[in-house]
Amino acid sequence: MDAFPLETARLTLDQPTAADVDDIARFCAEPVFDRFMVTPWPYERQHAAGFVEEYVPKGWAQNTEWTWAIREHGEADLLGVISVRLDGGMVGYWLGALYRGRGILPEALETVADAVFTRTELDRVRWECTRGNVASLRVAQKTGFRFTGAQPGRIPNRDGSPIQAWTGELLRTDDRAVKPGWPDVAAGGTAGS
Template sequence: MSPFPLPTERLMLDQPTDADVDTIAGFCTDPVFERFMVTPWPYEREHAVGFVDEYVPAGWAQDTEWTWAIRAHDSAPLLGVLSVRKAGGMVGYWLGAPHRGHGILPEALGAVIDAVFARTELDRVRWECTVGNLASMRVAQKCGFRFTGEHTGRIPARDGSPILAWNGELLRTDDRTPKPGWPDGVEA
């Protein structure tokens, strides 16, 4: 699969480049990443180089994972990253700390969901996060995912051990309005 850009009203989702390496490395040192993400820890510049130069291109070339840089517009600095693993339709996303709380991820994730349903035969998109990651949960809820419970995650911890995860799914036939049934304290 060749990478393709996804424009939205305010954003451009395109490919991470070597120019993004230092930004990625800086964002991924946020303690939130240690607590809630499975990215390497401590995160170092070499991890960002491998992500941009090897991991992302391999996912596209093998048509196993589509990954985009989230930007405010063409060639703008990187705000975050969003990807979908095609086997099972699992989405993953993050934003750099200065860009959180501005509605960026729901807008970007909506575009990715549209692309998945337009370009694949997948009947659902899945989401999971480490229990307690309220920010990730709010994004999924805003995008119309249905909460499917707290289970062992499909993606293991850095050390390979299981993670207790919140899970959700959005069916191809679902509308994108927030659904009831989320844990207390989480509102779209």
Template sequence: MQPFTLEAGPLLLDQPVAADVDAIARYCQDPVFERFMTLPWPYERKDAEFFVNEYVPGGWSRGDEVTWAIREGGEFLGVVGLRETNSMIGFWLGAEHRGHGYMPLAVSAVVDWVFTSRWLESIRWEAVVGNTASLAVARRAGFRYTGVEPAIVVRRDRSRPDSWQAVLHAADDRTPKPGWPGT
């Protein structure tokens, strides 16, 4: 699959590039990432270089994982991606970009593309219990909460911590559903 861009309101979703490496390395050193993400820890510049130069292009070329940089006015804000093998969406923003409504826009653009292109018929989401920011994005995007299960995506220590799980099917409406933790 060839990389392509998506638009989401003021956001442009495109390929992470070499110019993003320093921002990626800086953002991924946030302690929140250690707690909730499967990224290497401690995260170093070489990890960001691998991500941009090998991981992302490899997923696109194999056609099994698509990853976009999220940008506003050319500034790198974060990442959103989707794995075909487990239909799992994942996303993150740099700390200073959280809370501005960027991620729901980016996730909606990816979901729209997935279902319009018929790449997948459903998308799964999971987050380690306690990741309320990720939960808020999934809820707002219209995912239906399905409960707590061991994580599908293995953590860096090979564990599968309890994770909130949700699903969104192509035929589902995108309004927030009841039944989410804390609602």
């Protein structure tokens, strides 16, 4: 499949390019990536180059994973990345530290979910994050995902071991309202407790 862009009210989602490599390398070297992501660690420029030059184009060409750079309309600067694995509808996303807390990821995630439901036969989009990643949880919650529990994740850790994950899903038939049942992490609660 050829990569296709997506537009939101204020964002453009398009394929990452060589011009994004330095920003990806810088953002993915932030300590939060070591704790909550399964990206290589320590993250180096060569990892970003391989991601942009090989991983992303291969996913599009084989129609196995769609990956977009997140940008503001009319701007070249990379804000973050969002993707979906088509073998089960698993989404993944991140933003550089400067861009967090501005409602960017819920807007991007809603648009990606819409694209999945419009362009595939998948009946759900899945989400998971390392338990404790409250920022990722909030994005899924705001986008209308239903919390499905604290359990071993589908995506393994760097060493192949299972990750203790928070999980959720958005069904094709779901509205985008916030669903009940999410853990009260703001008050110190944890999922599954």
